[in-house]
Amino acid sequence: MSSTEKAAQIKLMESQLAQLSAAPHTPAQDAEILRLQARVRELQAEILGEANERHEMTPMDRVRLARHPDRPYSLDFIHLLFTDFHELHGDRRFADDPAIVCGFARFEGEPVFIVGQQKANYKQRKMEDRKYRNFGMPKPEGYRKAIRLMQMAAKFRRPVISFIDTPGAYPGIEAEERGQGEAIARNIIEMMRLPTPTIGVIIGEGGSGGALAIGACDRIDMLENTIYSVISPEGCASILWRDANKADLAAAAMKITPEPLKAAGIVDEIIPEPGEGAHTDHAAAAENLRPVLIRQLKELSALSPEKLIEQRYARYCRLGAFVIEN
Structure with missing residues (x-):
């Protein structure tokens, strides 16, 4: 899967997370939220890792890092x-x-x-x-x-x-x-x-x-x-x-x-x-x-x-x- 495809997947999962979070929570929904959050982090790490291997950070790679959910606030x-x-x-x-x-x-x-x-x-x-x-x-x-x-x-x-x-x-x-x-x-x-x-x-x-x-x-x-x-x-x-x-x-x-x-x-x-x-x-x-x-x-x-x-x-x-x- 290319970095572009992974970025599209991340966008889709973030949309799903927003929908799940807006609905009344059940144990099954909480588990799905955690699963999606983990998958988003995994894909983000893969995209950034690939960029580092190429030794080229594009501006969009920097955008993803700026939005990384684990950055210090x-x-x-x-x-x-x-x-x-x-x-x-x-x-x-x-x-x-x-x-x-x-x-x-x-x-x-x-x-x-x-x-x-x-x-x-x-x-x-x-x-x-x-x-x-x-x-x-x-x-x-x-x-x-x-x-x-x-x-x-x-x-x-x-x-x-x-x-x-x-x-x-x-x-x-x-x-x-x-x-x-x-x-x-x-x-x-x-x-x-x-x-x-x-x-x-x-x-x-x-x-x-x-x-x-x-x-x-x-x-x-x-x-x-x-x-x-x-x-x-x-x-x-x-x-x-x-x-x-x-x-x-x-x-x-x-x-x-x-x-x-x-x-x-x-x-x-x-x-x-x-x-x-x-x-x-x-x-x-x-x-x-x-x-x-x-x-x-x-x-x-x-x-x-x-x-x-x-x-x-x-x-x-x-x-x-x-x-x-x-």
């Missing part, structure tokens, strides 16, 4: 890198959103504020845990919680560290009714004004406005096998070619992997991953990130609030600039 990095983490909840308007975790902690002994998108419970990767976290797709109350607490952190000059990992903001009707677009736009505006250092780390998928809403930062870093894009490769292929199976072509054309994004000045640093990817060793992935955070926090903390905002504004004004050669 925000809470994994929080527990591995930080101490004294105290999670805070609620947007003080509607509800708490489990897809976004926020709280104060200490990094290398210094107080910081952390916000991160979470796709499943800490150390729990079952389907019900993913559903509880809405598969890492935040709703408006999640973004409002995040900016409320980021502004609190800024009052006390606490650096903000964002862990970005979402396929995109939740597109459901109820989210739109509660102002999803406005919440994302408001977060971007307010993050540009925060008088405190901000660092964004893409640890999986950096999907569209859902990622930007906690990612308008002074520095943006990407783990080696992550993506950052305005739309998924499948979505792009559906629009351009009306065929989601051409996602591999879209992934290559979109330049969504770390290297072209760094070359374009969108990303500051690429963090190497251990072994065949961060999913193989969470602790090693976290340790690779640690010195980068230490250095960037030191650089940014030396700047005045006015200089931080000035440089942040200039950074985002440069994005999208192009030169016409005669």
